[in-house]
Amino acid sequence: MNSKKDLGGLGALYPMPVVIVGAMDGERANYAAVAHVGILNYGQPQHLSIGLHKSHRTNHCIKATGAFSICMPSEDLVVRTDYAGIASGKREDKSKLFSTFFSPQGKAPMAQECPVCMDCGLHDVLDYGTHEIFVGEVLHTYADDSVLTDGHIDIGKLRPMLFDMGSKQYWSLGRPIAKCWEVGRGFKGE
Amino acid sequence: MNSKKDLGGLGALYPMPVVIVGAMDGERANYAAVAHVGILNYGQPQHLSIGLHKSHRTNHCIKATGAFSICMPSEDLVVRTDYAGIASGKREDKSKLFSTFFSPQGKAPMAQECPVCMDCGLHDVLDYGTHEIFVGEVLHTYADDSVLTDGHIDIGKLRPMLFDMGSKQYWSLGRPIAKCWEVGRGFKGE
Numbered sequence: 001m002n003s004k005k006d007l008g009g010l011g012a013l014y015p016m017p018v019v020i021v022g023a024m025d026g027e028r029a030n031y032a033a034v035a036h037v038g039i040l041n042y043g044q045p046q047h048l049s050i051g052l053h054k055s056h057r058t059n060h061c062i063k064a065t066g067a068f069s070i071c072m073p074s075e076d077l078v079v080r081t082d083y084a085g086i087a088s089g090k091r092e093d094k095s096k097l098f099s100t101f102f103s104p105q106g107k108a109p110m111a112q113e114c115p116v117c118m119d120c121g122l123h124d125v126l127d128y129g130t131h132e133i134f135v136g137e138v139l140h141t142y143a144d145d146s147v148l149t150d151g152h153i154d155i156g157k158l159r160p161m162l163f164d165m166g167s168k169q170y171w172s173l174g175r176p177i178a179k180c181w182e183v184g185r186g187f188k189g190e
Numbered sequence: 191m192n193s194k195k196d197l198g199g200l201g202a203l204y205p206m207p208v209v210i211v212g213a214m215d216g217e218r219a220n221y222a223a224v225a226h227v228g229i230l231n232y233g234q235p236q237h238l239s240i241g242l243h244k245s246h247r248t249n250h251c252i253k254a255t256g257a258f259s260i261c262m263p264s265e266d267l268v269v270r271t272d273y274a275g276i277a278s279g280k281r282e283d284k285s286k287l288f289s290t291f292f293s294p295q296g297k298a299p300m301a302q303e304c305p306v307c308m309d310c311g312l313h314d315v316l317d318y319g320t321h322e323i324f325v326g327e328v329l330h331t332y333a334d335d336s337v338l339t340d341g342h343i344d345i346g347k348l349r350p351m352l353f354d355m356g357s358k359q360y361w362s363l364g365r366p367i368a369k370c371w372e373v374g375r376g377f378k379g380e
Contacts, residue, residue: 004291004307004332011236012306012331012343013207013229013260015350015363038228039203040241041321042355046201049239051230070203075367082374101194116202117194131231141202142194153202153356160205161367162352165232166343168370173205174362177265177351181358184272 015162015171020084020098021050022069022109022117023061029095029109032058033085035163037070046138047123051131057089059132066122067107068136071098071114074159075172080113081161082170103140115144115158205352205361210274210288211240212259212299212307213251219285219299222248223275225353227260236328237313241321247279249322256312257297258326261288261304264349265362270303271351272360293330305334305348 018035036051048070052059062068073081080097087094098111103119110117120136147157155173162171208225226241238260242249252258263271270287277284288301293309300307310326337347345363352361 004302004334005338006293007331007333007341007343009234009236009328010308010331010343011229011232011238011328012262012308012333013209013227013238014343014345015207015352016229017203017205019203036229036232037203038230038239038241039201039206039226040228040239040316040323041318042201042226042241042243043320044199046199047318048201048203049228049230051228051232053232072202078368079374079377082368082370082372083377084374086371086374103196112194118200118202126230128231128237130233133230138199138201141197141200143197143202144194148195151197153197153200153204155204155354155356155361162205162363163370164345166345167366169366170368170370170373171345172364172367173352174364176357176359177362178268178272178360179358180272180353180360181276182272183360184269184274184276187269187273 014164014166018081018161018163020071020073020081020111020114021058022071022111023058024065024109025061025089029100030057030061030089031084031094031097031111032056032089033081047135048138049133049135051133053131062122062134065107068120069108069110070118070120071111072116072158072160073114075161077113078161078170115147116153117142204354204356208271208351208353210261210263210271210301210304211248212261212301213248214255214299215247215251215279219290220247220251220279221274221284221287221301222246222279223271237325238328239323239325241323243321252312252324255297258310259298259300260308260310261301262306262348262350263304265351267303268351268360305337306343307332
């Protein structure tokens with residue numbers, strides 16, 4: 001009855017939004033591209049996660065400062081976003097990759113070129129062998145007027161970049177399909 | 191210099207893939223739609239997270255069985271997927287919403303209609319106040335031939351549903367933009 005193929009313990013939870021994670025490396029801003037991200041809860045405080053291999057410089061920076069940012073690049077930033085994922089913060093100065101700004105009292109650098117930036121406090125670090133999971137609490141979320149509609153972030157204007165490990169490609173966002181908690185009302189089965 | 195608007199501690203990490211989470215409720219399969227998901231690490235074992243408000247029946251089911259599935263619906267399943275997010279497993283029998291199959295020795299029901307299904311063992315439960323975060327280890331990933339290209343899951347064929355809280359809409363996947371770890375090579379700044 002089940003005609004599906006067993007691909008083993010493959011992670012297939014794609015696509016995921018690509019983000020730029022900012023953290024201070026001493027006096028210098030560092031930016032890294034990350035797509036293994038997550039939403040933990042829904043509410044206040046709002047907790048988000050980013051998963052990073054322990055080899056990354058960003059891990060050290062986040063632990064040293066207790067702060068990081070999660071910035072959402074638009075698809076027109078694909079070249080420098082990909083570069084932020086290729087170039088190592090251990091060997092290269094990525095502080096000029098974006099124009100840096102901070103929250104008042106904020107400790108995490110944010111990328112002005114990204115239309116949406118979340119300033120996060122470090123809530124927890126989870127040890128997953130080769131990886132560390134950084135759980136952030138969103139303190140301030142900044143958005144350009146150009147991506148707002150009636151005061152809300154409009155992802156149709158933001159045009160976020162989506163990451164897929166299967167194709168090793170970035171994908172664009174498509175179109176709205178249907179309204180949530182509405183299109184399924186009255187479903188009675190086939 | 192920074193002209194962005196401060197929207198407070200708003201979670202803006204969208205869109206996220208919508209999944210159907212399957213878990214046994216006694217002898218009966220239960221299915222729920224979840225979009226607050228995450229990828230923790232990358233490798234084997236592969237760990238994924240789903241965040242669920244404690245009021246959901248699914249939380250009880252996962253803790254009682256130590257198992258759940260993460261199934262990826264295509265956009266043509268939008269009506270029943272949305273229904274799975276509206277109807278409460280406490281009051282309604284959602285076992286017939288999908289055709290159930292299991293892994294050999296598997297304890298979590300999977301939705302045959304979803305082209306990709308991941309059978310997960312419960313690795314950890316994180317307490318986040320109103321929410322519980324269920325960390326799963328992917329044991330088996332099943333995929334329909336119709337969504338495979340050269341043996342890999344092809345999200346262009348899968349057509350996953352994406353969730354956005356800002357617009358409260360489901361969105362489709364767009365097109366490939368560029369190759370990862372390639373388009374940014376040679377970036378030298380502006």
